[in-house]
Amino acid sequence: MRLAGKLAVITAAASGMGRAGVELFIREGARVVAVDVDPGKLEALVAEMRGKGGDVQAIVADLTKTEDCKRFVDEAAALLGGIDILWNHAGTPGPAGVENLDLQAYETSLALNVTSGILASGQVIGHMRKRGGGSIIFTASVSGIVGSMLSPIYSSQKFAVVGLTMSLAQRFAPDKVRVNAICPGPIDTAMLPGFLARDGGGANELASNTQKILAAIPMGRVGRPEEIAHAALWLASDDSSYVTGIALPVDGGMVCR
Numbered sequence: 001m002r003l004a005g006k007l008a009v010i011t012a013a014a015s016g017m018g019r020a021g022v023e024l025f026i027r028e029g030a031r032v033v034a035v036d037v038d039p040g041k042l043e044a045l046v047a048e049m050r051g052k053g054g055d056v057q058a059i060v061a062d063l064t065k066t067e068d069c070k071r072f073v074d075e076a077a078a079l080l081g082g083i084d085i086l087w088n089h090a091g092t093p094g095p096a097g098v099e100n101l102d103l104q105a106y107e108t109s110l111a112l113n114v115t116s117g118i119l120a121s122g123q124v125i126g127h128m129r130k131r132g133g134g135s136i137i138f139t140a141s142v143s144g145i146v147g148s149m150l151s152p153i154y155s156s157q158k159f160a161v162v163g164l165t166m167s168l169a170q171r172f173a174p175d176k177v178r179v180n181a182i183c184p185g186p187i188d189t190a191m192l193p194g195f196l197a198r199d200g201g202g203a204n205e206l207a208s209n210t211q212k213i214l215a216a217i218p219m220g221r222v223g224r225p226e227e228i229a230h231a232a233l234w235l236a237s238d239d240s241s242y243v244t245g246i247a248l249p250v251d252g253g254m255v256c257r
């Protein structure tokens, strides 16, 4: 087991890739705190994982809120007795274009995509120092490596996540805390249709954008949540002990074209 005895926290954990991460980390021996804004989905996740014998606890938090970003870290540390791994997975597509921008929606996406990770990292580093090290993982995106025509705001915020990763990797290296980002391509989760239905939001955009995206992926398919969870497992575990500051594409070859 790759995470035997490790204390792990995952945000946006009640669905999609985060949920796959909870399941995989438990299977690999971690004790996990799942953080999400949706209490109903968290409850269902905890019931299912405990039914399989998993050591999982839940914290309800809205990570667009400053106070929740700090609170969940300290509460998770109290529940687990420390934190070795923090996967900052929460994020949102946010507003589509820059024309007639809804500033409120922009601020909310900035809060979730960027600020939440900054606040949580600033809060968790003290807990990781007490454990003698740790691993912080961010979920960025292929849109954090190359610009996105459909989602310029999302792309700017995911570039910020990659910049944050590379900066914190240097800053936290003396503390034996590694900091890395995963850059997923399109992954089959509840969030994907929201991206693909841009710009008009109708069925036509969904169909034509889906075709365009598939044509841009050398492997010719979208990814599965477990394929991102496995990348997170590698970055969380000692298997990646000499890896810090990377932005790892897990994208079927999308950004290598």
Ligand SMILES: NC(=O)c1ccc[n+]([C@@H]2O[C@H](COP(=O)([O-])OP(=O)(O)OC[C@H]3O[C@@H](n4cnc5c(N)ncnc54)[C@H](O)[C@@H]3O)[C@@H](O)[C@H]2O)c1
Pocket (backbone or CB within 6 Å): 011, 012, 013, 014, 015, 016, 017, 018, 035, 036, 037, 038, 041, 061, 062, 063, 064, 089, 090, 091, 092, 093, 112, 139, 140, 141, 142, 183, 184, 185, 186, 187, 188, 189, 190, 191, 192
């Ligand atoms: N799905 C994709 O194609 C794709 C591709 C690249 C990157 N991403 C990134 O992956 C992450 C999303 O993961 P997913 O695709 O597994 O999504 P998902 O829609 O399956 O799950 C998102 C989860 O986030 C939770 N959430 C939403 N707002 C929240 C908030 N304010 N506070 C706390 N939790 C909140 C939801 O309740 C839900 O459980 C984001 O960071 C996104 O930018 C997704």
